[in-house]
Amino acid sequence: MQLLNFSLAIILSLLFLGVEASQDGFIFNGFQSAKQNLSLDGIAEFTDNGLLKLTNNTYNSGSSHAFYQNPIPFKTPSSSNFSFSTTFVFAIRSENPYRSSQGLAFVISPTEFLPGGRSWRFLGLFNESTNGSADNHIFAVEFDTSMNPDSTDINDNHVGVDIYSIDSVNQTPAGYYDNHDPEKFHNVTLMSGDPIQAWVDYDGGNKQISVTLAPLKSFSGRKPNFPLLSFNYDLSPVLLDSMYVGFASSTSAYVVNHYVLGWSFMLNGLAQNLDISQLPKLPKKGGKKKLNYFLITGLPLICLFSIIAGVLGTIYYVNRKKKFAELLEDWEVAYGPHRFKYRDLYKATKGFKDSELLGAGGFGRVYKGVLPTTKLQIAVKRVSHESKQGMREFVAEIVSIGRMSHRNLVPLLGYCRRSGELLLVYEYMPHGSLDQFLHGPRKSHLNWYQRFRIIKGVASALFYLHEEWEQVVVHRDVKASNVLLDAELNGRLGDFGLARLYDHGSDPQTTHVVGTVGYLAPEHYLTGRATTNTDVYAFGAFLLEVVCGRRPIEQKARKQDMVLVDRVLWLWSQGRIMEAVDPSLGTNNIVKNEAELVLKLGLLCCNSEPEARPTMQKVVLYLDGAMALPELSSSSLLGGGIATKSMAFDSVTSFEDVSVSSYSFLTSSTQYSHASGSILSGGR
Structure with missing residues (x-):
């Protein structure tokens, strides 16, 4: 009898203090006496008047979590079908309400805490390795006040449902629908600093998730008739037999305080309504205001200063607005x-x-x-x-x-x-452009393995632009200076499509060819039209440049310019094509069959006949060894784009006897000159 009276006394005291708890649910009308019921980590804490404060007045101090200390048995041996309902009142107050910051999230997790949860874009829920992994078994509803450019956020004031990942499976701007007109939407500013009540419900029978939002001041705890967000999703594979429920948040570059005023949860039933009258009060906005005698006596001086500051501020604002005008x-x-x-x-x-x-x-x-x-x-x-x-x-x-x-x-x-x-x-791209490694101060820093990997990467990128993307994209300026190297020295093709800008603004009275001398196909000079075939020609010149370590056209002081493709062709005709390989690589540091493959493929891509050039799909197959390169012959390589006098190579004693003027791609019909300005050359 004494034990029964003692238990009854404990239950009555909990009810009096606004706390009720059972195996399947609980309700906290404030957290004055909930310290033994909730587990906190990070920077989460309880205030003296019973607020759950997830973050404090610090910058970038990390993430925080607050979980109900007992796991909830979502599934039983007899049934894996479950439903749940929860409601809570929260408030987000920022030091600067005009700058976006981090929000908070209601979370269901297999663990009492989330070790490794990162701040910033992850809200303390995930990190780079756990984000997107089905092994984390995390379900969360985020009330986010920032828009991360590297995620799927729709704006900096939204509600989203996160399953396994910070990229929401469904999201919508924060607000609520009118009780009498479901088509009428009212915005709710999450970072207003005012109390906001949220409801999260899951109907296991219909596999339906619903999220509802309402300002506490306007609705006084009443749930709007229409949910803010509702969609079908089966959470059975997501949630384990027993899970922990709670909240997560994180800090950012701006001081933000996240509060939870009250919380109710119920498994396989409707969460109890919170008693709004028992919820603790938020701190006054701006703190206590004190009457300052100095401000009263010095009012005239302050007014004068304000006028001067206003004039100077206006001048500064006008100049600054002009400076940053878009x-x-x-x-x-x-x-x-x-x-x-x-x-x-x-x-x-x-x-x-x-x-x-x-x-x-x-x-x-x-x-x-x-x-x-x-x-x-x-x-x-x-x-x-x-x-x-x-x-x-x-x-x-x-x-x-x-x-x-x-x-x-x-x-x-x-x-x-x-x-x-x-x-x-x-x-x-931290390592800059490839041409710096071929012709600049970092020359010879790339070995054959790295060069061959870069070549294959650029080929794959061009194949993607030409054939795998939803539209055909012609790069129009493939060259070493437009290939950038990332941290692992992988080749990344840049500036694709940028040449179109010059087409839009060109003078219709002039012939306008966009590209770089040495990489332009013969037909491009004549027609001015860029195609996938002209990209392949430029890629062929690029292949020779990477393997030979020489520019497509090199200016000589006393002799005429040297054209790289013609030099390689001449060496091939003499059976000495491997002599074209960059001497800085060293004969023992190259894979001969790979180097010979790239040199011959470069010649094939530079065929003067556009239709005779391989597609980028075939180029990728050649480089991967999935398709054998066709045998080269004089008839397959001769033409205006390579050398019109190659038939006379037998009578030429050295490559120096072959001059640029011998080739038909520099005929009078093109009317080409360095001074015409119709061809844009140069790097980025």
């Missing part, structure tokens, strides 16, 4: 996720300082930068473009290219437009 037209709204703010790019590149300059060439100047929010290293290309003709189509192409995903393409992250200028944002 060109934004109505049709660009649809490209919002791909458009960067000029202000962010300006800060990332330290004001486009010369110290951050990576290079300059025919397509503009390239600067290194670090995005201030994500710390992602980027390369920003500034391209001058005065004409508006075709800009809409070109931006559409940029956005389309930004959706490409291939390991040997330089990722194009987005763009920014200003008057007369277009800025393209790429992922930064």
Whole structure:
């Protein structure tokens, strides 16, 4: 009898303090006496008045978790079908409400804590290795107040359902639907600092997940008639027999406090309604206001100072707005996720300082930068473009290219437009361009294995552009300076499609050929049209350049320019093609059959007849050894693009006797000259 009275007293005391708990559910109307019921880690803590505070007033201090200490038996030996319901009241307060920060998440996890959960974009739920893995068995509903450019976030104020990954399977802007008109949507600002109530329900019978949201002030604990988000998904494979329920959050570059005021959960039933009157109060916004006698007595001086500061501030604002002015037209709204703010790019590149300059060439100047929010290293290309003709189509192409995903393409992250200028944002490649390793100060730093891997990577990228992407993309400027090397020295093809910008702004009265001398196919000079065949020709010149370590055309001081493709062809005709290999590689450090294959393939790609050149699909098969390279013959290689006087090689005593003027691709019909300016040459 005494034991029964003692147990009854404990239960009554818990009810009085706003805490009820059972095996399948619980309710906390505040957390004044819940310390023994919840397990905290990271920077989570309880306040003196009973708030669960997930984050504190610190920057970048990591992640935090708060879990109900007892596991919930979602599945039993007799049944694996389950449902659950939960509701909670939370508030997010930021030091700077105008800058996006991290949110919080309701989470169901197989462990009481989430070791290794990273902050920033992962909300303390995952890290680089666990994100996207079905082995983590994590279900979460995020209330996110930031938009990460490297994830699928729709904006910086959304609700999403995360299963196994921080990339939500379903998400929607935060808000609620009118009780009388389900078509009428009301926004809710998650970072307003005001209490917001959320409901998360899972119907195991219908396999349906529903999330509902409402401001506590407007609804006073009443659930809206229509859910904010509802869709079908079977959670049986996701959740294990026993799981822990709780919350996760993380900090960022801005001070943000995440609070939970009350929480109710029920398995296979409806969660109890929270008693709004028992919930603890949030701290007053801005803290206590004190009357300052000095402000009253010094009011005239303060007013004068305010006027002066206002005038100076206005001047500063006008000048700053002019400095960071962007060109934004109505049709660009649809490209919002791909458009960067000029202000962010300006800060990332330290004001486009010369110290951050990576290079300059025919397509503009390239600067290194670090995005201030994500710390992602980027390369920003500034391209001058005065004409508006075709800009809409070109931006559409940029956005389309930004959706490409291939390991040997330089990722194009987005763009920014200003008057007369277009800025393209790429992922930064730490080792720079390949031409620096072939002809610059880092010459001979690449061995044969690395060169051959780069060649195969660029071939794979061109095959992707020509045949595997949803549209045919002609690169138009394949060359060593447009091949960048990542941290592992893998070749990444860049600047694909950029030449189209010059077509949009060209003068219709002039012949306009875009490309680089030495890589241009003969028919490109005559017609000005770029095709996949002209890309193959340029790739052939690129192959010879990588293997030989020499530029496609080298200027001689006393003799006429040397054309690399003709030199290799001449050596092949003499049975000495391996003499073309870069001497810096050393005879013992190359794979002879691979080097000979690349040299012959380069000649085949540089055939003067476009239809005689192989497709990039065949090129990839040749390089992989999946298809044998056809035997080369004089008849298959002779032509304007290589050498019209190759038939006379028997009477030529050395390659020096063969001059550039001998070849038909420099005939008078092309009207080519270095001074014409119709061919854009040079690097990036």
